[in-house]
Amino acid sequence: MTTPLHRYRIVQWIDYRLPIFSWTNEHLVEYPAPRNLNYWWNFGSLAGIMLVVQIITGVILAMHYTPHVDYAFNSTEHIMRDVEWGWMMRYLHANGASMFFVVVYIHIFRGFYYGSYKSPREILWWMGVLILFLMMGASFLGYVLPWGQMSFWAATVITNLISAIPWIGETLVQWLWGGFSVDNPTLNRFFSLHYLLPFLLCGVVFIHLWALHHRKSNNPLGIDVKSPKDTIPFSPYYTVKDMVGLGVMFFVLAIFVFYLPNFLGESINYIKADPLVTPPHIVPEWYFLPYYAILRAVPDKLGGVIAMVASIAILFALPWLDTGKVRSARFRPIYKQFFWIFLADCFVLGWVGANPPEGSFILIGRICTIYYFAHFLIILPLIGKFERTKPLPESIHQAVLAKKGGADASGAPPDSSAGSSPGGAQ
Amino acid sequence: MRTQLFAIAAILGLVFAGIGSAFASGGAKEAPDHEWQHTGVFGTFDRGELQRGFQVFQEVCASCHSLDFIAFRNLVDIGFDAEQIKAIAAEYEVEDGPDDEGEMFMRTAKASDYFPAPFANPQAARASNGGAFPPDLSVIIKARDNGLNYLYALLTGYEEEPPEHFELAEGMSFNHYFAGNQIAMPEPLYEEAVEYADGTEPTLEQLAHDVSVFLAWTAEPELEIRKKTGLKVLIFIAIFTALIYIIKRRVWAKLH
Numbered sequence: 001m002t003t004p005l006h007r008y009r010i011v012q013w014i015d016y017r018l019p020i021f022s023w024t025n026e027h028l029v030e031y032p033a034p035r036n037l038n039y040w041w042n043f044g045s046l047a048g049i050m051l052v053v054q055i056i057t058g059v060i061l062a063m064h065y066t067p068h069v070d071y072a073f074n075s076t077e078h079i080m081r082d083v084e085w086g087w088m089m090r091y092l093h094a095n096g097a098s099m100f101f102v103v104v105y106i107h108i109f110r111g112f113y114y115g116s117y118k119s120p121r122e123i124l125w126w127m128g129v130l131i132l133f134l135m136m137g138a139s140f141l142g143y144v145l146p147w148g149q150m151s152f153w154a155a156t157v158i159t160n161l162i163s164a165i166p167w168i169g170e171t172l173v174q175w176l177w178g179g180f181s182v183d184n185p186t187l188n189r190f191f192s193l194h195y196l197l198p199f200l201l202c203g204v205v206f207i208h209l210w211a212l213h214h215r216k217s218n219n220p221l222g223i224d225v226k227s228p229k230d231t232i233p234f235s236p237y238y239t240v241k242d243m244v245g246l247g248v249m250f251f252v253l254a255i256f257v258f259y260l261p262n263f264l265g266e267s268i269n270y271i272k273a274d275p276l277v278t279p280p281h282i283v284p285e286w287y288f289l290p291y292y293a294i295l296r297a298v299p300d301k302l303g304g305v306i307a308m309v310a311s312i313a314i315l316f317a318l319p320w321l322d323t324g325k326v327r328s329a330r331f332r333p334i335y336k337q338f339f340w341i342f343l344a345d346c347f348v349l350g351w352v353g354a355n356p357p358e359g360s361f362i363l364i365g366r367i368c369t370i371y372y373f374a375h376f377l378i379i380l381p382l383i384g385k386f387e388r389t390k391p392l393p394e395s396i397h398q399a400v401l402a403k404k405g406g407a408d409a410s411g412a413p414p415d416s417s418a419g420s421s422p423g424g425a426q
Numbered sequence: 427m428r429t430q431l432f433a434i435a436a437i438l439g440l441v442f443a444g445i446g447s448a449f450a451s452g453g454a455k456e457a458p459d460h461e462w463q464h465t466g467v468f469g470t471f472d473r474g475e476l477q478r479g480f481q482v483f484q485e486v487c488a489s490c491h492s493l494d495f496i497a498f499r500n501l502v503d504i505g506f507d508a509e510q511i512k513a514i515a516a517e518y519e520v521e522d523g524p525d526d527e528g529e530m531f532m533r534t535a536k537a538s539d540y541f542p543a544p545f546a547n548p549q550a551a552r553a554s555n556g557g558a559f560p561p562d563l564s565v566i567i568k569a570r571d572n573g574l575n576y577l578y579a580l581l582t583g584y585e586e587e588p589p590e591h592f593e594l595a596e597g598m599s600f601n602h603y604f605a606g607n608q609i610a611m612p613e614p615l616y617e618e619a620v621e622y623a624d625g626t627e628p629t630l631e632q633l634a635h636d637v638s639v640f641l642a643w644t645a646e647p648e649l650e651i652r653k654k655t656g657l658k659v660l661i662f663i664a665i666f667t668a669l670i671y672i673i674k675r676r677v678w679a680k681l682h
Contacts, residue, residue, distance in 0.1 A: 035681065077495050077565070080648065087648040088655070232681065240674045247667025254663060258656025259467065262568060270569035270645075271561075 003029070027213055032231035033238050034219035036400050040114075041217065041238075042245030043107035048205065049246060050100040055198050057093040058142075061086075065145065067191035069184045072147035073272040091261040092253075097139050098264050099253045101287035104132065113339055115327030116218040122319040124211035127204050129315045134201045136288070136312075141194035143285060147187065148269030153282045155182045155190070161295075164302040181275065221399055222327025223392055230396035281356060289353030290346050296357045297369035307369065314376050321376050323384025331390040335383050342375045455602045457572055457579035460635070464642060465574070467657075470650050471643055473505035478622055479640025480504060482633050485620050487563060490555060490611075492543035495564035496644050499537040503647055504640075511537050518542055556597045558610030567638075567645040574642055579603040581634035584613040 003025040005011045015021045064083050066075040079086035108128070111117055117125035144155045159176055163169040178185025216225060225231055232238075256263065264286060268279050284292050291308050298304035314321075329336040345368050352365040393399035464471045480501070483493070498515040506514065515535040520542050523530035535542070543562075545551035552559050567573035580603045588600035588607075598608040615633045622628050643649070 074495075081495060081500075087652065091652075236677050237681070240670065240677050243670045244667065244674050247663055247670055251660065251663045251667065254656060254659045258652055258659060261652070267569055267571045267573065270565045 027234075028239070029233060029235040031213065031234040032225070032228070033217050033234050034225055034230060034396055035232045035237075036219050036221060036396050037217065037238065037241075038220050039241070039245060040106070040110040040220075042242050043103050043110060044212075045242045046103045046245055046249050047100065047107055049249075050096060050103055051198065051201060051205065053096050054093060054100060057089045057096060058195075058198065060089050061093055062191075062195060065191075067145065067188050069147060069187055069273070072145060072187060076146045087261075088257065091257045093142075095253060095256040095261065095264065097142065098256070098285070098287065099249065100135065101139070103249065104135065105287070108132070109343060112342070113329045113336075114218055114220055115222050115322070115324070115329070117315075117319045118322065118327050119319065120215050121211070121218065124208060124215065125319060126316055127208035127211060129312065130204050131201060131208060132312060132315075134197055134204060138194060138197040138201065139285065139287070141190045141197065144187065144190045145194065146269060147273045148266075149271045149273055149277070149279050150266045150269040150282070152182060152273035152275065153279055154284060155186065157282055158284075159186075161301075161305045161308075164305045166302070183275075218327060219396060220328060220330065221393060221396055222331070223396065226395050227397075283354060286350065286354075289351075290349035291353070293349040293353035293365045294369045294372065296353075297362075297365040307373075311372060314373070318376065318380075322380045324380075324387060324389070325384070326389040326392065331392055332383070332387055333390065334387045335380075338375065338379055338383065342372075345371050345375070453607050454605050455579075455583075457575040457603055460575050460578045460638075462574060462639070462642075464639065464649060467653065469653070471504070471639065474624060474626075475636050475639040476504035476643055477506070478624065478626060478632075479636035479638070479643075481623060482615070482620050482637040483563070483640055486614050486633075487637065488541070488544060490544055490551070490560040492545075492560075492562045493541040493564055493644060494543065494562050495540075497538060497540045498535060500647065504643060508537070515539060556610055560611065563641055563644065565645045567642050569645075573645070574638055576603060577641065578634050578638045580609075581615050581637070582630055 003011075003021055005021055006015065011021055061079060064075065064079045064086060066072060076090070079090050081087075083089070111125065111128070140154070140158060144151045159173055159182065162176065163173045165172060174180060176186075176189075177183065178189060219225075266283065283289075291311055294311050295304040295308040298307045324332060324335060326332055329339055348364065349368045349372065352361050352368065355361045357365070393402075463469055463475070498511050498518075501511050501514065502508070515537050518535040518539070518541070519532045520535045520539050521530055522533050525531055545554065548559055561569075567577060570576045580601060583602040583604075585600045585602065588594045592600065592607070594600055595608060598610055599612050600607055601609045615630055615637070617630050618628050619630075619633060620628050626632060646652075
């Protein structure tokens with residue numbers, strides 16, 4: 001494969017030995033993507049960008065942070081006050097975690113809506129679920145590091161969940177703590193693991209992308225790519241489209257970082273951790289609230305933990321629980337309604353998770369938890385069996401051109417030189 | 427599609443309303459909104475308010491509360507010059523050492539020193555304050571929900587006599603805004619508690635306002651540069667995104 005850069009001999013020399021130029025050309029420039037991807041398809045690359053933002057800001061923060069119970073809180077304030085632009089790095093990292101979850105949750109629900117988990121993308125989907133697990137681990141560990149009151153008590157509550165495991169639970173928790181309570185050894189290993197997980201994330205992201213580039217992107221119509229007419233080169237079309245989303249995402253992130261930096265945080269995390277003072281409400285970060293609601297909906301500790309883990313682990317089985325043969329909700333009138341109900345259910349679970357478990361919140365939490373699992377275990381299998389789907393279009397390019405008013409019915413594919421124009425090669 | 431978007435917006439509204447109401451604390455009144463100069467998008471600290479607030483802190487709060495994260499050198503941010511800061515620091519003594527004999531010794535504070543705490547340790551602080559611990563004030567505004575309005579309301583929310591049937595424990599004071607309405611800190615501010623160097627009339631409201639602004643600065647010394655940078659960043663991203671969008675339209679126009 002040759003690219004415009006191959007006119008340089010040095011490029012030829014390198015590419016012959018290590019094909020980074022052809023590889024980049026293949027995967028970032030000429031990579032054939034369905035021509036009908038909408039803006040919801042931005043969120044995969046946006047998630048990748050957020051991972052990079054988190055790693056860069058995180059590496060810088062780690063240079064100034066001290067993982068010790070006596071110094072962690074102070075070193076965080078040191079970053080805020082004495083490190084050049086330290087406040088910006090910390091606020092970017094803290095709000096960046098939230099942005100990362102927003103983007104990934106939209107990415108996941110886009111997958112739900114357009115059936116992106118269905119054959120032949122099951123392993124691609126599994127890697128995505130694994131990424132979500134790792135992200136949750138990384139964000140939980142990171143939240144402990146400033147060693148504020150919520151850091152300490154969230155760590156205590158969450159690690160104590162492991163003690164629900166029969167027989168070995170207690171031993172396991174003490175092994176995790178490195179002592180008999182959350183203390184300095186815990187903080188030390190959490191810092192170490194918080195630095196480790198992003199690299200595991202990168203590994204899984206690589207496999208996620210590998211699987212993606214092998215079977216290629218799904219699309220809003222959910223039908224397979226049948227001919228080259230159905231695709232356009234990734235560059236410049238989707239590089240530029242992704243950059244529009246990138247701009248919007250950074251705009252939203254900047255509003256939080258510069259004007260509402262603590263809006264998503266808990267005020268008591270600006271009080272240094274005190275093992276002797278339990279805060280009245282122990283609330284996780286917003287992105288954990290639905291799972292927290294599920295945890296508390298089950299009256300039994302072990303049952304709650306199992307339900308909480310299962311609420312995400314069930315996604316591994318989603319490709320088989322959804323028995324429908326048609327991917328996109330556009331052609332699935334019944335599934336489409338239940339998609340929105342399920343989304344609403346997740347929001348209500350989040351709302352319940354933010355409130356103390358008393359009064360009507362308990363009942364609402366239980367109903368929504370039952371519905372959450374019923375969606376996967378009962379509703380999806382049944383819809384697939386009984387739903388009358390709408391007729392699918394013959395091909396992507398015919399559907400696209402019909403929508404454009406059929407001005408060019410021949411649907412001539414863009415000439416391949418468009419894919420390697422100077423703007424696209426970079 | 428429009429009804430779906432509307433439904434999402436409605437749900438989001440509900441969720442945020444729920445999250446907000448989750449933090450209403452028991453017994454105490456909700457702190458009302460007070461007017462501040464520095465809170466808006468373009469808001470900056472008033473140097474007069476900051477310096478008066480610092481005076482209130484020095485003469486009132488500092489006798490019980492520490493300010494661990496503020497060094498004398500930081501006062502340059504609130505409008506003092508190097509000479510003034512040297513003079514302010516010289517009013518304090520800090521422990522240093524060990525010297526050549528291995529002894530710790532007291533010396534006059536320098537600009538690089540941090541504000542010395544009024545008590546050697548939490549135990550000493552509790553012993554002098556009827557068992558209650560006066561918290562460090564460096565980040566107190568960020569460490570309380572709606573911290574700025576809360577602090578102002580707290581400082582102006584004392585009542586000499588508790589309402590009827592309210593059981594006030596020995597040595598406690600009644601406050602409308604403190605959780606449980608009983609606070610171990612006696613009313614710290616009152617009219618003319620401080621004689622302002624700049625001649626401003628030291629009403630209770632003025633004192634409470636100024637010291638709240640000062641503590642807003644100690645909590646967020648980066649506030650002004652943060653908002654100023656934010657404006658530049660947002661304008662840059664807005665223009666960048668608009669240009670990219672135009673390019674995107676042009677690039678895609680070739681397709682159809």
